[in-house]
Amino acid sequence: MTQPSAISRPRFDVVAIGNAIVDVMAAASDDDIVALGLAKGGMTLVDEPRAHELYQAMGPAREISGGSAANTLAGLAALGASCGFIGQVAGDQLGEVFAHDIRAGGIAFDTPVRAGEPSTARCLIFVTPDGQRTMNTFLGASQFLPADALDDAVIADAAVLYLEGYLWDPEEPRRAMRRAIATARAAGRKVAFTLSDAFVIARHGDDFRALIEAGAIDILFANEHELAALTGKDDFHEGIAALGPKIATLVVTRSEKGAHAVSGGEHAMVAAAPVGHVVDTTGAGDLFAAGFLFGHVRGLALETCLGLGAICAAEVISHYGARPEADLTALVAPLLS
């Protein structure tokens, strides 16, 4: 075993482990959400029959690659970061679409395709006129990411390992992520984690709190609801006060109220960046994380990191789909000059 030198410049800025999902997005009315028994604004895991049922009920749709951590990498890569993705697709057309889109974004992706059933993960997303998205995820092949699909050398060669909380739920990827955390820490790298959804905390909060107490997570992303779920504090400031001292860098997003970060006792805040018309909020948190992490790996000030996050989030909610369309580098240039 060779111990990497502390000053080795890693090959990757960020390597992420996440769901390899294609989003299937359609406009829907609030009445549709009620009629279909959906939890508006949330993410619900569905099995294949329910996915088929919902797809039947869905209007004409478009397919755009998604997956929370993969979206974050798409943003990071668009900003110029060097990235790698680890996630499981099946050997089907949607798997090809996912792999194409992530590689076409300049992201290394070498996880072997998984043969046979189930098919590649899909997220059926109903977008209401207020821009809110209601997600129904069929995890498919994604939930079978095996620990032995991880390339330890890749993980050890990334400044930041970024993990998606959604993927903590299924057993195989959870085991893979635990191994990845150990690999990254042994190599002296940072571990970033996004809590993803309150339901994940309801099921695995004890795991997350244990990881935090053990100092295994350097950067934690949460939204207000997730912060409350993890800390048991309904008051936002109490939540920040309870969790902040336990994490090197804590980032809490608050939708239209902007975002708040705490790092080494320093607090910073940013307002939400202006958006002409909110079309589809899918990916807002993912792209906020992209902007923040880009600033972080470049060693920028905490407030600048937040500002980068806000700009990237604003871009992605101005159109359908959770991957950036505009030139992010141009959009963030004013913050970097």
Next chain:
Amino acid sequence: MTQPSAISRPRFDVVAIGNAIVDVMAAASDDDIVALGLAKGGMTLVDEPRAHELYQAMGPAREISGGSAANTLAGLAALGASCGFIGQVAGDQLGEVFAHDIRAGGIAFDTPVRAGEPSTARCLIFVTPDGQRTMNTFLGASQFLPADALDDAVIADAAVLYLEGYLWDPEEPRRAMRRAIATARAAGRKVAFTLSDAFVIARHGDDFRALIEAGAIDILFANEHELAALTGKDDFHEGIAALGPKIATLVVTRSEKGAHAVSGGEHAMVAAAPVGHVVDTTGAGDLFAAGFLFGHVRGLALETCLGLGAICAAEVISHYGARPEADLTALVAPLLS
């Protein structure tokens, strides 16, 4: 054989035969178009290896159901017309996507899935910053639509049979379309045809001229280039003068110059409807045909039909994808009141 009564109200306003294609769309630069050896603004048929090669070279993409005649039906159905589609998909995920989207638009679609290779048709579309689209079509299963997949009763029960010129190129669908024309005419229905592309006319112009001379086509859609290719007249007005008297209704679209129609010696013109920002011209001609045909089956004035076409075309070029996203009924309401 029962002869339908001349006054029977048909079940469908329009039944169309066309390619069952999923569009794969990505932004591209003019340099990309040159480097890939593409014919900007045109449609090129590609085989599977070339489709793979182009897909590899393509940026992150989105998948949206397309196909020229299917796009026209999507517009017609959104306007409130009763429609049926006939086209061939394979038993794969993109085939499911196509079938879902057309049915979710309220369009009857009962063509049996074709087992085995090739896969469902794809059109790789490079969209340049000027909104122009450059299309590369892998016809896949689409080119194997067999004549026996047609339901004659459905064709006989539609006020208009609408045929896509692109599908005249492969042999099996051409045979199917010839049979459909005979079925529609025997039932006293109208036949509408879109010339689709100058390359189709280069290969099958004699067929089209023979059909026109035989009086088998009641409504013909062409753009300026196709009009010139079909008539051999480079001058637009000479082309109209040559072809107009041979067709009950001739509609010629002229991009930003609007459109011109001739019917029974009456001429009408319309300017292009205003568009804030042209994002993607894919589907402009298809949606023009949708608006026009909607007016036609409702028995509206020639100028109104053109106006409906212009509004529908303007909607579809304001966003990515060749299917309408906005509420077309609301957009055209001022013309119908």
